[in-house]
Amino acid sequence: MEQNLGRRNNKYLAAGLVMTLLVAGVALLGVFWTPYGTTVMSASEKFHGPSLRHLFGTDNFGRDIFSRVMKGAGATILISGLVVSVSGAMGILAGAVTGYFGGILDEVMMRITDAVNGFPSVLLGLVIISVLGPGRQNVVISLVIVFTPSFIRIVRSEFIRLRDADYISRARMMGVGRLRILFVHILPNTMSTFWASVMIGFNNAILAESGMSFLGIGVQPPDATLGNMLSDAQGYLTRAPWYALAPGLTMVWIVLGFSLLGEGLRRTQT
Amino acid sequence: MRKRLLCCLFMALLTMTALGGCAGGTGESSGDKSSTESQGDSNATQAGEPKYGGSIVVGIQQDIDSLDPHKATAAGTKEILFNIFEGLVKPLEDGSLTGAVASDYTLSDDGLVYTFTLRDNVKFHSGEAVTAEDVKYSLERVSGLLDGTALISTMKAIQSVEIIDEKTVQVTVGSPNPELIYSFVAAIIPAGSGEDEAADPIGTGPFSFVSYTPQEGIRLAKNGAYWQEGLPYLDQVDFKIITSSDTALLEMQGGSIDIYPYLTDSQAKELSGSFQILSAASDVVQALFLNNAEKPLDDVRVRQAICYALDKDSVNDFVTGGNSVPIGSAMLPTLHDFYVDLNGVYGNAADIDKAKELLADAGYPDGFDLEITVPSNYEVHMQTAEVVVEQLKLAGINATINGVEWGTWLDQCYNGRQYQSTICGITCDMTPGYLLNRFQSESKKNFINFVNAEYDAAYASAQECVTLEERAQYYNQLQQILADEAGTAFLQIPPITIAMNPKLAGYKFYPVYVQDMSTVYFTE
Secondary structure, three states, X not given: XXXXXXXXXXXXXXXXXXXXXXXXXXXXXXXXXXXXXXXOOOHHHXXXXXXXXXXXXXXXXXXXXXXXXXXXXXXHHHHHHHHHHHXXXXXXXXXXXXXXXXXXXXXXXXXXXXXXXXXXXXXXXXXXXXXXXXXXXXXXXXXXXXXXXXXXXXXXXXXXXXXXXXXXXXXXXXXXXXXXXXXXXXXXXHHHHHHHHHHHHHHHHHHHHHHHHHOOOOOOOOOXXXXXXXHHXXXXXXXXXXXXHHHHHHHHHHHHHHHHHHHHHHHHHO | OHHHHHHHHHHHHHHXXXXXXXXXXXXXXXXXXXXXXXXXXXXXXXXXXXXXXXXEEEEEOOOOOOOOOOOOOOHHHHHHHOOOOOOOEEEOXXXXXXXXXXXXEEEOOOOOEEEEEEOOOOEOOOOOEOOHHHHHHHHHHHHOOOXXXXXXXXXXXXXXXXXXXXXXXXXXXXXXXXXXXXXXXOOOOOOOOHHHHHOOOOOOOOEEEEEEEOOOEEEEXXXXXXXXXXXXXXXXEEEEEOOOHHHHHHHHHHOOOOEEOOOOHHHHHHHOOOOEEXXXXXXXXXXXXXXXXOOOOOOHHHHHHHHHHOOHHHHHHHHHOOOOEEOOOOOOOOOOOOOOOOOOOOOOXXXXXXXXXXXXXXXXXXXXXXXXXXXXXXXXXXXXXXHHHHHHHHOOOEEEEEEEOHHHHHHHHHHOOOOOEEEEEEEOOOOOHHHHHOOOOOOOOOOOOOOOHHHHHHHHHHHHOOOHHHHHHHHHHHHHHHHHOOOOXXXXXXXXXXXXXXXXEOOOOOOOOOOOOOOOEEOO
């Protein structure tokens, strides 16, 4: 029984890993090399369907969609990755301190996160962007602000659960330093929950970034992201369906891959 | 083993649903297209016999700012009020003027006294005949003679309005201005109606006002007593506010809009099977506006280099499907008597070598960074910006796009002049001086900070000319200066493209921004 369960978990993990590694590999390759320039326009090659020459076809400016998806997926993953790592790191720090020590600091921090959570997350992001102005950097900043509270809450609740555990009380009695207790004794035991939420957070960040670019307030054209490609493509849905399908399916692929990865990780650890 | 199989199946299923969802959508709409194409074909063979009656829905992009014809400023409002109100004169399709409330007018030799003869049988929607009193009241209201504030700034020139007899009104102006007659399109409203107009607009136009619902639209009904025999054809016109062009496209495909006047090239192609697509030159001058006060654009060589680097033909091809008219200076080609073709100054195709040479002269052999601010709700301008960025790159100029909201654009670029360069359009009216006026050094509307003494002098001389022929010479000179100094990188006049129900005919384009519904009729 135990063994059986383990094997099934590996399937999720394996599928997720394969999908994620594939798209990450292609996106990484896109940083150094793409089949065509991502902004090179060609009047004679507007709206060519998918072919061997242009794997995903070309868009209204005759640009190669495959190259743009490579770059765009890279940009989207990079932004989401940055957002999740910064939010995650801040979440661990703030969550650990507030969860373990409690008191007034905890109270203040929780009210702040309540306030942030009080707004629909994308809406709050939009407000921050409209103050800061559009652009790559500001998307990261606004999404970090939106995403950090949930990480703080998750880490904090884990620390509260563990701070009164027997092994921690013993450690305290033995005179182990606070920092050591926090980050060597408790933190490793919160990681399974934390990683699962990172996976979900990453997916949400991808969708949020794409949403912002779709609305035209994220990464500015002519730089490609999956979101602004989708936005450009919606005017050509019937004439050039491949234009919307390429970034759309790529997004589905990335999100699905990460969901499977997250699910796999969660199951191996329970 | 079975587990692995299940997992694969699951994956396949997910991919299929995703694919199927998208493919299903496109399949449906392409089905639409083929069924509607046949409709379009049958229409082509119809004879366009005008029929009276019927009602239509016209899609418009923005809400009304005021129903008071003298206070409305938005182009999107004026285009509708054109159906309700008329001035002493009104524009024709070719840009010339014809009598409306006035049947005729004469101008004294010194250009100072206009004498209007009122047309017989012109009635307000309330049923009362238009009198000289009404005309006097309306002109005094717009010129500020009534209460000190001129509602239409060009009308400030009016010094007095006198009633000669019940059919004749004499208007005296301070200085001769051959372009002033275009301002007499200002609406004639019943004497004393004033502020009531905003709630219950009463005019003399082919349609009378029925109702207005904010955010939704405005309903007009046929004016049975209209002075032009046989017009209008339709019984009722609804203007429906649809702010998103994507929504408008869906509504058209669903058949709930009969006329939609602001299509992009790609939308026009989507609708071409099921709707009549009509297109004409618009009254918008699109340009890469350069802020002459910002470094390095304060150097004329840099501005010229940008003009050389641009490829107007390919902007036209990529963005407007080849339907635009390239321009080299600030004048609408439709104003034939005043327009000079200055596309030759920098050429319609790019001259990269020349651009690089000028940049090197100016001290930028490796190019420079240029930020292009674009109002992002305008698809045409955004797409143009993408093409322009590519073109400038070839000349070594590293341009980036900064998409902003319309309100931000107005504050920051147009009024605040805090920008490096911007792509947008400026509209023109029928007076040729309108576009040139704004590039005088001290003009409030000179948002590119163009400063040129020769230009100012020529513009001032033009204003002193009594005849349009004399003015035309100065206006030609002004266009030439603007082009030579590369005050801004002019691009093109984008087309205005409308989609119309195949059962309708009679739509007219004007060189100004109006939707004239009086001549539209059903053919079946």
